[in-house]
Structure formats: structure tokens, C-alpha cells
Amino acid sequence: MLPFAFHTKLEQTLLLGRKARNLRMLIDGIREVPDASIYHHTHRFLIQHHYLSPEPPTGFAYWVTEVLNDKVLGERLSSIDIIQFGSIGALRERLLAVLEDHAASVERIVDAPRGEEFHFLASRMFVLPTTYVAASLDQFREFLGRVTINSIYYHMFDARLRLERGDNDFSRWLDDEGFRDLAAEIRNLDPYTQTLEGLRNRLTAMVSEYESA
Amino acid sequence: MNQLEAYVPIVGSSTIDELSLLAERLRGVSIQNINSTAVGGGVAEILTRMIPLLKQLGVDARWDVIKGDEKFFEVTKKMHNALHGVEATITDAEYEVFNEVTRSNAAEMQFGDIVFVHDPQPIGLIEYRTDLSSRWIWRCHIDFSRPDPAVWRFLERFLHSYDSAVFSAPAFARQLPIPQVLIAPSIDPLSDKNRDLPDDVVDEVFERFRIDRSRPIVTQISRFDYLKDPIGVIKAYRLAKKRVDIQLVLAGGGATDDPEGPVLMRQVQEEADKDPDVFVLFLPPASDLEINALQRGSTVILQKSLREGFGLTVAEALWKGKPTIAGAVGGIPLQITHKYSGILTTSIEGTAHWIKQLIQEPRYAEGLGRNGREHIKHNFLITRHLKDYLLTFLSLTRREDIVYL
Numbered sequence: 001m002l003p004f005a006f007h008t009k010l011e012q013t014l015l016l017g018r019k020a021r022n023l024r025m026l027i028d029g030i031r032e033v034p035d036a037s038i039y040h041h042t043h044r045f046l047i048q049h050h051y052l053s054p055e056p057p058t059g060f061a062y063w064v065t066e067v068l069n070d071k072v073l074g075e076r077l078s079s080i081d082i083i084q085f086g087s088i089g090a091l092r093e094r095l096l097a098v099l100e101d102h103a104a105s106v107e108r109i110v111d112a113p114r115g116e117e118f119h120f121l122a123s124r125m126f127v128l129p130t131t132y133v134a135a136s137l138d139q140f141r142e143f144l145g146r147v148t149i150n151s152i153y154y155h156m157f158d159a160r161l162r163l164e165r166g167d168n169d170f171s172r173w174l175d176d177e178g179f180r181d182l183a184a185e186i187r188n189l190d191p192y193t194q195t196l197e198g199l200r201n202r203l204t205a206m207v208s209e210y211e212s213a
Numbered sequence: 214m215n216q217l218e219a220y221v222p223i224v225g226s227s228t229i230d231e232l233s234l235l236a237e238r239l240r241g242v243s244i245q246n247i248n249s250t251a252v253g254g255g256v257a258e259i260l261t262r263m264i265p266l267l268k269q270l271g272v273d274a275r276w277d278v279i280k281g282d283e284k285f286f287e288v289t290k291k292m293h294n295a296l297h298g299v300e301a302t303i304t305d306a307e308y309e310v311f312n313e314v315t316r317s318n319a320a321e322m323q324f325g326d327i328v329f330v331h332d333p334q335p336i337g338l339i340e341y342r343t344d345l346s347s348r349w350i351w352r353c354h355i356d357f358s359r360p361d362p363a364v365w366r367f368l369e370r371f372l373h374s375y376d377s378a379v380f381s382a383p384a385f386a387r388q389l390p391i392p393q394v395l396i397a398p399s400i401d402p403l404s405d406k407n408r409d410l411p412d413d414v415v416d417e418v419f420e421r422f423r424i425d426r427s428r429p430i431v432t433q434i435s436r437f438d439y440l441k442d443p444i445g446v447i448k449a450y451r452l453a454k455k456r457v458d459i460q461l462v463l464a465g466g467g468a469t470d471d472p473e474g475p476v477l478m479r480q481v482q483e484e485a486d487k488d489p490d491v492f493v494l495f496l497p498p499a500s501d502l503e504i505n506a507l508q509r510g511s512t513v514i515l516q517k518s519l520r521e522g523f524g525l526t527v528a529e530a531l532w533k534g535k536p537t538i539a540g541a542v543g544g545i546p547l548q549i550t551h552k553y554s555g556i557l558t559t560s561i562e563g564t565a566h567w568i569k570q571l572i573q574e575p576r577y578a579e580g581l582g583r584n585g586r587e588h589i590k591h592n593f594l595i596t597r598h599l600k601d602y603l604l605t606f607l608s609l610t611r612r613e614d615i616v617y618l
Contacts, residue, residue, distance in 0.1 A: 119383030
């Protein structure tokens with residue numbers, strides 16, 4: 001059996017020095033900023049508010065709802081099912097499609113009050129190995145309960161969308177080791193609609209149930 | 214000084230382990246912090262706490278202070294105000310004073326492998342970088358959203374030679390040819406201002422100020438400054454008071470270098486004299502325990518600022534699990550996500566409305582406070598600040614979006 005080496009990640013936030021005052025500028029920004037910025041604004045709330053359920057929506061949805069006061073657009077943006085996208089490029093296209101469609105339907109473009117502009121940021125990710133290396137399913141379950149939230153986040157969210165590995169790391173490893181049903185079960189989870197501690201508990205419970213079945 | 218292990222019960226051992234993993238990768242690298250004052254002010258306070266913690270992690274960190282005469286600090290005070298958007302004219306002779314002091318300090322300094330320069334006073338030292346393999350970072354701790362153009366042009370010349378710039382809030386970022394990093398300030402959960410307090414200490418402080426703890430208490434802790442809008446706070450209190458039986462506490466000091474301070478304090482006191490449920494407490498500088506107790510014993514905390522650098526009093530209130538209503542200015546929106554971890558308002562009426570809501574819906578208010586504390590725990594404690602410093606040092610030699618260490 002090939003062991004599973006848990007990694008963790010830490011994020012640095014970069015300032016791009018670019019801001020949007022209205023919907024049009026937001027669209028232009030989303031079209032032009034680097035992938036690391038789209039990732040930041042669609043995932044920042046998730047990691048920053050990982051104890052909350054429901055957590056706030058993406059940074060874009062939050063801003064158009066709370067600052068531009070456009071609840072219709074806010075709801076459309078926050079209901080984008082991020083799990084269906086395998087790359088930041090595809091997610092960006094979807095965001096732009098929703099925004100362009102909405103912009104074409106509004107009568108006038110509203111400016112945010114001064115000081116409440118949308119500031120484009122980006123994330124730089126630093127990946128580190130941890131000391132947790134699982135050589136069995138039993139150990140895998142045990143270490144799932146011990147690693148940091150950042151580690152769970154890295155293997156579930158970053159691996160699939162940011163590193164474009166096509167799948168989360170846990171399911172990939174479990175598939176390779178022949179635990180196909182468990183791999184599929186984890187793959188089918190929507191990690192975006194629960195707290196990260198909740199996700200950790202779900203994962204641990206799934207492995208336990210699989211072991212006892 | 215607190216040991217790193219003392220933070221384990223608060224943030225968990227895994228967070229401290231992650232700091233150690235990062236610090237290991239900085240072995241053998243000397244990191245020199247440079248600012249303009251060893252005591253007093255936010256920067257000195259941060260460095261006093263950070264340097265020992267970095268050393269405990271095995272990082273070769275040190276701290277040097279530039280020397281300057283009265284003339285130099287007059288010029289840098291002007292620069293400081295100009296960066297805050299206050300109109301100021303700095304003459305060529307004054308710029309020359311600045312350059313001369315920079316020159317004489319550089320002649321006496323041995324620069325580290327990484328040089329971390331804080332605020333405008335020592336910014337010019339970069340001109341004396343001789344070791345091109347060294348890496349230089351400039352950190353601006355002040356509100357930089359509307360700087361005076363002439364002063365900005367003078368500083369920008371130096372800034373372009375740095376490898377990286379650090380700002381405290383997104384609004385302070387500018388179009389620059391070098392990477393810009395966001396590092397928000399932090400609070401220390403083990404300091405007198407933030408550590409847990411026994412109930413009897415909290416009770417004693419309220420008794421001393423004769424504030425009735427059996428009725429709801431709304432508190433703003435801030436220095437008496439127009440930008441903190443204490444008069445607006447009193448107006449919001451009066452509007453809310455028509456419907457809910459509350460008391461108001463306004464506590465803080467006055468900035469000694471603020472000529473408007475005494476006038477405002479008089480105005481606030483006059484307003485307070487009209488109502489026995491309004492308590493105005495002028496606190497001396499060493500009142501951290503009193504501030505801690507007042508925050509812990511309050512029902513709702515306000516920070517109705519009209520402008521703000523970062524507004525760390527919000528983080529202090531949220532850390533104590535208090536439902537907090539604050540102005541959506543400066544760094545406050547980073548600390549409060551409206552209706553999730555607190556309430557953001559923009560008007561006196563809005564503030565009054567939310568005071569009533571939070572007093573009358575204590576369960577909702579409790580939820581906001583609980584979320585607020587979690588948000589601060591994960592994002593605004595000194596351990597996160599340490600992590601950001603370590604990542605900033607490590608990032609100086611790496612430019613990719615995803616760095617495998």
C-alpha cells in the first residue's frame with residue numbers, strides 16, 4: 001500500500017492595487033485579474049469563516065448584495081455551484097456569464113459609496129509536508145481527525161480546483177488503493193455547503209462506516 | 214514576555230507547529246527590523262511582542278531604531294499627516310534634513326539578509342543597500358488611502374527599490390511595480406487588555422464607575438476624537454433609549470497632540486451631564502485592565518468611527534464575544550462581516566436601529582458575538598500575524614502563486 005502523506009497549506013494575501021466601483025468595473029476586473037485572485041474571492045470566506053454555517057457567500061456575491069444592494073445578482077452569484085468546475089478558468093467564465101447577463105438587464109449601473117469599493121486581492125499558497133503519513137485506512141481515519149483544517153482544505157478544495165488534479169486528493173488515493181466506493185462517496189460530497197469542522201467529522205464518519213461495513 | 218506555548222490552549226498546537234515548520238525554513242537568515250522609536254506607538258508595541266516570539270521560533274530576528282534630531286522628526290510628523298490626507302508643505306530644505314539623517318544612520322548600520330523597514334521615517338535607507346542579494350520590505354502601518362501627492366512622489370522613489378511592500382488594509386494598496394502584501398494588525402489574547410478576567414474584577418470596575426450592571430450597557434471605547442464620532446454615539450443612544458432602557462459608556466483618553474481634543478471632551482461631557490445614564494470616563498494611558506473589564510461587562514459594543522486606520526478596538530470587543538456595531542470604514546469591514554460576525558452601519562439612525570435589535574434579541578446578538586470571537590481567533594490574533602511575517606520573509610525569493618516548501 002502506498003502511504004498517504006498529509007500536507008498543509010498557508011496563504012499569503014496579495015494586494016493587486018485594483019478596485020471596482022460598480023458592476024461594470026467588477027466585470028472588467030474579473031475578466032483580467034489572475035487566477036489566484038478569482039480563487040481568493042470565491043474561497044476566502046470559506047476559510048475565514050470556516051466555523052460558520054451557513055458561511056457567507058463568495059466575496060463577489062457579498063459585495064454586490066451588501067454594498068451595491070443588488071440582492072437578485074447576489075443570490076445568483078452565491079448559488080453558483082463551485083463544485084462542478086474543474087478549473088479556475090471555467091469558474092471565471094461562469095461568473096462572467098452571470099454578471100454580463102445581469103448587467104444587460106439592469107436599467108442603470110450603480111456606484112458603490114466612496115470607501116466601499118471592491119478591492120481585488122489574490123492568494124499565494126505555501127504548501128508544507130506534515131508529519132502525518134497514513135499507511136493504512138485506519139491510520140488515514142485517525143490522522144483526518146488530527147491534521148489542521150488547512151490540511152483538510154488543501155486536499156479537498158485546493159487539489160481539485162486550484163491544482164486542477166481533477167479530483168480531491170483523498171478520493172484519488174482511496175481509488176488507487178482499491179477503496180472505490182469510499183472514494184466515490186467522498187467525491188460526491190459538496191464541501192462548499194458545510195463548515196470545515198463539519199466536513200472533517202463527515203469524512204471521519206464515512207471512513208469509520210466503511211471500515212465497519 | 215509570553216512563551217509561544219502559552220498560546221496553545223487558545224489557537225491549538227497545530228497552529229504553533231505550522232509556525233515552527235515555516236521558521237525552520239528561515240534558519241541562517243538574519244532579519245533586521247528598522248523603525249524610528251523603541252517605545253510608544255503601535256509599531257514599537259508590535260515589535261516588542263513579535264521579536265521575542267520570532268526568536269523563540271529560532272529565527273535570527275533583531276530590531277534597530279534610527280536616530281534623528283528634533284528637526285528630522287518635525288519633518289516626518291509632517292509627512293505622516295500628509296499621508297493621512299492632511300495638507301502639508303514640505304520644503305526642499307526639509308527634504309534635505311530627511312536625506313541627511315538617513316545618510317548618517319545608514320553609515321552606522323550593518324544591514325541584515327532581510328531588512329524590514331517600518332513606516333516612512335527610515336524608508337530612505339534602501340538607497341544605501343550595498344549587498345544586492347539582500348531583500349528589503351517596506352511596511353506602511355498608517356492609513357494610506359488618500360496621501361498628499363507631493364509627499365507620495367518623494368516616498369515612491371524609494372519604494373520602487375524595495376522588493377515588497379506591506380499594507381494593513383486593501384484600501385491602502387496602490388499601483389506599484391513591486392508585490393504588495395496584505396498584513397492586518399493583530400491583538401494579543403494574553404495581554405492585559407484582552408486576557409480573561411475573573412468576574413469579581415469586572416464587577417469591581419463597574420462598581421468603581423457606579424454603572425448599574427442589572428440594566429443593558431452600550432459602550433464605545435475610543436479616544437475622544439471627532440473621527441470616532443462620540444457625539445454621534447450619544448445621538449444614536451438617545452434614539453434607541455426611547456424604546457429600550459439602556460445606559461451608555463464612553464470611555465477613552467484624549468490624544469495629547471490633538472488640539473481639538475479638549476473642545477470635544479467638553480462637548481461630550483456637557484451632553485453626558487444631561488443624562489444620568491450616560492457615563493463619560495476619561496481614562497489615563499495605563500488603563501488596559503479597566504478597558505478589558507468595561508468591554509467584558511457591556512451588553513453591546515459600538516465603534517462608530519467616521520474614519521479609521523484599522524480599528525483594533527473592534528477586534529478586542531469581538532474577541533470578548535461581544536455583539537459589536539461599527540462604522541464600515543478603514544479596516545473594520547475586514548473584522549466584521551455584516552450580520553455574520555457583527556453589524557456594520559453608516560448612520561446615526563442605523564446605529565440606533567441595531568442597538569434596539571441587539572438589546573431586544575439577545576440570542577441573535579449572542580450568535581454574532583460567538584461568530585465574531587471565532588473570526589478574530591482565526592484571523593486577527595498575534596499568531597496569525599507571526600505567520601504572515603514568516604510567509605512574507607519566505608516569499609521574497611519566490612514569485613510563483615503556489616510555493617512548495
